Amino acid sequence: MTTPKAELHCHIEGATPPALAARLADKYGIDLSSWLHEGRYVWHDFSSFIACYAAIASVFRSEEDFAALAEAYLDELAAAGAIYSELFVSPEQGLAAGLSRDGYMRAISAGIEAARNRTGIECRMVMIGERHMGPEQVEGAARYAVSCGFPLLTGFNMAGDERVGRVADYARAFDIARDGGLKLTIHAGEVCGPGSVRDALDLVRPDRIGHGVRAVEDPGLVRRLADEGVVLEVCPGSNIALSVYPDFRSHPLRQLFDAGVRVTLNSDDPPFFDTSLAREYAVAQSEMGLSAAAIAAMTRQAIAAAFVDEPTRARLYARLDG
Numbered sequence: 001m002t003t004p005k006a007e008l009h010c011h012i013e014g015a016t017p018p019a020l021a022a023r024l025a026d027k028y029g030i031d032l033s034s035w036l037h038e039g040r041y042v043w044h045d046f047s048s049f050i051a052c053y054a055a056i057a058s059v060f061r062s063e064e065d066f067a068a069l070a071e072a073y074l075d076e077l078a079a080a081g082a083i084y085s086e087l088f089v090s091p092e093q094g095l096a097a098g099l100s101r102d103g104y105m106r107a108i109s110a111g112i113e114a115a116r117n118r119t120g121i122e123c124r125m126v127m128i129g130e131r132h133m134g135p136e137q138v139e140g141a142a143r144y145a146v147s148c149g150f151p152l153l154t155g156f157n158m159a160g161d162e163r164v165g166r167v168a169d170y171a172r173a174f175d176i177a178r179d180g181g182l183k184l185t186i187h188a189g190e191v192c193g194p195g196s197v198r199d200a201l202d203l204v205r206p207d208r209i210g211h212g213v214r215a216v217e218d219p220g221l222v223r224r225l226a227d228e229g230v231v232l233e234v235c236p237g238s239n240i241a242l243s244v245y246p247d248f249r250s251h252p253l254r255q256l257f258d259a260g261v262r263v264t265l266n267s268d269d270p271p272f273f274d275t276s277l278a279r280e281y282a283v284a285q286s287e288m289g290l291s292a293a294a295i296a297a298m299t300r301q302a303i304a305a306a307f308v309d310e311p312t313r314a315r316l317y318a319r320l321d322g
């Protein structure tokens with residue numbers, strides 16, 4: 001039997017297989033030659049990754065395209081043993097495609113339902129505001145998130161370029177989301193250091209942090225994360241591909257786990273980083289020195305931190321234990 005898995009951090013457009021991007025580009029007459037070459041995405045640093053990501057996300061043009069993407073990704077996860085997934089969604093991509101935000105959300109919801117009906121995988125959506133688009137856009141995303149009424153949308157997140165602006169500039173967006181009943185997570189401590197994680201904790205008061213790994217540079221902050229029970233959505237393969245760390249052996253996942261920080265395993269944007277959730281699980285054991293029991297504890301942690309209601313969480317635990 002495959003090891004049960006759960007994922008809290010995957011950007012749905014970032015899960016686009018290169019072959020699908022090529023097929024849609026061909027169908028819609030989009031030139032992707034700067035971003036896709038011989039079946040691989042082309043980028044060389046964080047800024048060009050963000051640009052490549054945007055170019056690939058732009059090949060989706062219909063509700064059917066978005067629905068098929070979500071369904072295919074969740075089918076793949078379920079086949080790898082995943083029982084739960086949180087997908088980061090960006091309704092701005094719907095607008096860019098000439099659809100509405102609602103059309104985009106309807107499409108991803110339909111993909112999720114189809115995958116759940118076939119495989120049993122449970123999934124929730126977390127809405128993304130892109131930091132480099134500025135506070136007004138991120139607040140707009142939060143306002144839409146709290147008013148759109150899609151039942152599978154349970155969280156709000158800020159991704160994008162962590163080097164842009166100050167966390168304080170975005171605190172209002174998170175207040176809007178929290179007041180509207182959404183759970184919160186925020187990308188921090190990925191490209192920027194411990195100060196970014198501290199700002200996120202102090203100014204956003206999130207339920208979880210996306211990445212957060214660079215907190216390891218400040219032992220006092222690591223203690224705080226452990227003491228406060230902050231959950232980190234760790235994405236080792238992404239960190240290595242983006243040169244945050246040179247290799248899996250230098251990655252701080254094990255150090256954070258051993259320090260008592262609540263860590264989970266995630267793939268972020270799998271084909272961009274030559275990874276998959278299954279690979280992250282395999283490498284954590286084979287190259288990062290984590291035991292099968294430690295990895296099982298991370299899966300349990302992901303269920304504990306999932307943005308679901310309590311009956312759903314109980315059902316997920318039952319599947320883990322079953």
Ligand SMILES: Nc1ncnc2[nH]cnc12
Pocket residue numbers: 011014053159160161162187190238268269
């Ligand atoms: N790893 C990442 N960091 C920030 N923003 C992102 N958007 C997609 N992937 C991202």
Ligand SMILES: [Zn+2]
Pocket residue numbers: 009011159187210268
């Ligand atoms: Zn991410």
